Amino acid sequence: MPMDRGRIVEGIVIAVIGGAVTAAIIAVVPGLTRWLVRPSTTPGQIAAFEGKCPDGWDTYSMAGGRFMVGAGTHENKDGNNQSLSKYQPLDVGGEEAHILTIPELPPHDHKYTYMDTVGGNCGVEGCHSHQELRTADTSKVGEGKPHNNRPPYLALQYCKAN
Numbered sequence: 001m002p003m004d005r006g007r008i009v010e011g012i013v014i015a016v017i018g019g020a021v022t023a024a025i026i027a028v029v030p031g032l033t034r035w036l037v038r039p040s041t042t043p044g045q046i047a048a049f050e051g052k053c054p055d056g057w058d059t060y061s062m063a064g065g066r067f068m069v070g071a072g073t074h075e076n077k078d079g080n081n082q083s084l085s086k087y088q089p090l091d092v093g094g095e096e097a098h099i100l101t102i103p104e105l106p107p108h109d110h111k112y113t114y115m116d117t118v119g120g121n122c123g124v125e126g127c128h129s130h131q132e133l134r135t136a137d138t139s140k141v142g143e144g145k146p147h148n149n150r151p152p153y154l155a156l157q158y159c160k161a162n
């Protein structure tokens with residue numbers, strides 16, 4: 001397809017004029033550069049990236065080591081039809097590792113039953129014994145150490161637009 005020199009020159013003229021108009025607007029309206037250079041980013045916007053934060057973004061340190069959870073009003077439910085917790089923006093919580101408390105343990109016991117042969121009286125007719133059902137406790141197990149409670153995860157760098 002042959003080049004249309006007229007259209008190329010027209011495009012250059014529009015770009016130069018547009019650039020001059022843009023420069024004039026920027027000089028009159030401070031802070032407009034953000035919207036002309038990066039129109040899809042809002043200051044304070046938080047996004048996840050695979051690596052370092054790009055230009056115009058800073059590391060969002062509040063997200064470091066934390067699991068992100070949605071905030072706001074909703075009526076969402078889990079698989080058991082139970083309402084999900086509601087969080088306000090910037091709420092923090094949780095723990096890196098958790099030691100189960102007694103109320104969090106499932107109901108259980110550690111007893112076992114066995115038959116015990118008990119000796120009887122010995123007399124003229126010989127010795128008589130019988131069996132008794134007895135119950136005893138098992139030895140205690142566990143050390144009460146914290147355990148990781150994290151689901152499978154993918155770590156990403158959270159950044160905040162400036």
